[in-house]
Amino acid sequence: MAARLLDGAGLARTMRADLQPHVHEFTARVGRPPGLALVLVGDDPASHVYVGSKRTHGTEVGFRVDLHQRPATTSLEEVLDLVRSLNADPAIDGILVQSPLPAAMGSDAARRVFETIDPAKDVDGFTAENVGRLVQNREGLVACTPAGIIEMMEREGLTIAGTRAVVIGRSDIVGKPMALLLLHRHATVTIAHSKTPDLPAVCREADILVAAIGRAGFVTADFVKPGAVVIDVGMNRVTDEADVVRFFGEGSKRHLAWQQRGSVLMGDVHPRVEEVAGALTPVPGGVGPLTIAMLMKNTLTAALRRQSL
Amino acid sequence: MAARLLDGAGLARTMRADLQPHVHEFTARVGRPPGLALVLVGDDPASHVYVGSKRTHGTEVGFRVDLHQRPATTSLEEVLDLVRSLNADPAIDGILVQSPLPAAMGSDAARRVFETIDPAKDVDGFTAENVGRLVQNREGLVACTPAGIIEMMEREGLTIAGTRAVVIGRSDIVGKPMALLLLHRHATVTIAHSKTPDLPAVCREADILVAAIGRAGFVTADFVKPGAVVIDVGMNRVTDEADVVRFFGEGSKRHLAWQQRGSVLMGDVHPRVEEVAGALTPVPGGVGPLTIAMLMKNTLTAALRRQSL
Numbered sequence A, B: 001m002a003a004r005l006l007d008g009a010g011l012a013r014t015m016r017a018d019l020q021p022h023v024h025e026f027t028a029r030v031g032r033p034p035g036l037a038l039v040l041v042g043d044d045p046a047s048h049v050y051v052g053s054k055r056t057h058g059t060e061v062g063f064r065v066d067l068h069q070r071p072a073t074t075s076l077e078e079v080l081d082l083v084r085s086l087n088a089d090p091a092i093d094g095i096l097v098q099s100p101l102p103a104a105m106g107s108d109a110a111r112r113v114f115e116t117i118d119p120a121k122d123v124d125g126f127t128a129e130n131v132g133r134l135v136q137n138r139e140g141l142v143a144c145t146p147a148g149i150i151e152m153m154e155r156e157g158l159t160i161a162g163t164r165a166v167v168i169g170r171s172d173i174v175g176k177p178m179a180l181l182l183l184h185r186h187a188t189v190t191i192a193h194s195k196t197p198d199l200p201a202v203c204r205e206a207d208i209l210v211a212a213i214g215r216a217g218f219v220t221a222d223f224v225k226p227g228a229v230v231i232d233v234g235m236n237r238v239t240d241e242a243d244v245v246r247f248f249g250e251g252s253k254r255h256l257a258w259q260q261r262g263s264v265l266m267g268d269v270h271p272r273v274e275e276v277a278g279a280l281t282p283v284p285g286g287v288g289p290l291t292i293a294m295l296m297k298n299t300l301t302a303a304l305r306r307q308s309l
Helices: A008-030 A045-061 A076-088 A109-116 A128-135 A144-155 A175-184 A199-203 A241-248 A253-261 A271-275 A287-306 B008-030 B045-061 B076-088 B109-116 B128-135 B144-155 B175-184 B199-204 B241-248 B253-261 B271-275 B287-306
Strands: A035-041 A064-070 A094-097 A164-168 A188-192 A208-211 A229-232 A236-238 A264-266 B035-041 B064-070 B094-097 B164-168 B188-192 B208-211 B229-232 B236-238 B264-266
Touching: A008 A045, A008 A144, A008 A287, A035 A045, A035 A076, A045 A064, A045 A287, A064 A076, A076 A094, A076 A109, A094 A109, A094 A287, A128 A175, A128 B128, A144 A175, A144 A287, A164 A175, A164 A199, A175 A188, A175 A208, A175 B175, A188 A199, A236 A241, A241 A253, A241 A264, A253 A264, B008 B045, B008 B144, B008 B287, B035 B045, B035 B076, B045 B064, B045 B287, B064 B076, B076 B094, B076 B109, B094 B109, B094 B287, B128 B175, B144 B175, B144 B287, B164 B175, B164 B199, B175 B188, B175 B208, B188 B199, B236 B241, B241 B253, B241 B264, B253 B264
Parallel strands: A035 A064, A035 A094, A164 A188, A164 A208, A208 A229, B035 B064, B035 B094, B164 B188, B164 B208, B208 B229
Antiparallel strands: A188 B188, A236 A264, B236 B264
């Protein structure tokens, strides 16, 4: 039996539609719309696509969205100054600095920039203050990808309490916050990673399996307990035709797409997991749109809290 | 075969002895000793014992220890003012406010007091800033009990990387930071709790089992994989003679102790686990002394960082 596909794109549309009346009410009461500042430094093509999408969706839900674009030659100090001025701007409720920053800024640049963002405007949930509040299950702003996954699971009526959940990957922006959010909803949570012995066996314990590793098709059917909910956070570009054929089959839709574009996008979860899982997020169209919808929700949340509404 | 008993009290003595030359060097270079401020509000007898022990050990390693004792009638605002003055005092490197605060201060009092402590002086590691830094595996101050357990495991040569660890209990001050510390040392970590189905089976997966629940003798032999390392964070007072006899046997040392004092202390781990585990921390004399030794180490660390040493 094929897994139920969780329509992240559709849910994201619903989430944005649900936000709109609240955004209009905020604008009417406060006399200005919620303000979201997007900071984009350098020429990374994927970053331009992401920021463009955030801008479009933000504008659609009724925010004021300011895009601050800077060349790759910008100094770290200039970015920090920009963030400080956005912190001080009363019409800005959310600040998002798109990663990655240009390598020339140094390996610690992103961390220094994130830590300069006022935690009350930190709509990515990346500051230590917001991460600590998440651990302590207190009011704060939570990283958009894991928060979006929880929102989807709750809207889809998927049970979290009392389940066993396994999160593969221990990044600061997905794996660790995901584990904490599931824990606070009373799952028994295991965090697995590259050093986990017999990873497939550990993953087969999971009623909820979250894959956030960044390796195309890594999670094969033998990782999955029959009927489990599988959340695929990966977004990998596959360029080798042999890989595309191996994953999706000769003459498949993805194979045809590869023939047209020379690459296809796929998640960390192997296509055949669909035959084992109970529910599954597709890639693309699963977690990605939820992440951006959650950014909109975080921005509204930040705006409301800053007005004590 | 009986488990090897991990001598927390002995290790704590070694840790303190290791600190002493660094404390003397700090004092010589900076012209004053590291300063630790202990704040004790109200009449809780256990709190008086704990604070007394922290004061004694701090003085022994060469700190200046200031005890700020206040009556149970003190207002929250007075405690916050005291903390603010300690934040501003350049001779104070570490601030510890003993929990619990008097109930009359309100349920949110401890949280408000902890958040007022300068994160650079937060030697308990309770502020959101320090908790967030722990998640992000960055320099900060880490809660003393889990940090002390890691210190013990490393000094005892117990392997963490590549193991499966299960932490029972998800408190902010033990369970969650413990899980993060083990994760960062490459264990595959599961956080289990009261809502975990078939808890004994989950715990039997563990090479390292940390019990931090607060229920006397709850972790029985059937929770433990033979040879596992079992860390007992519990410290429970048992007053019922029938319980003492059931746990330790008629005429046992603890039973005799109960006959003299009317109660005995014991951990979350049942005495018979000693027959199954590979290594085990006793209660008392295991995790407790390590916690206080770690407080000393955190205070020295805070003092050195504040001087950029």
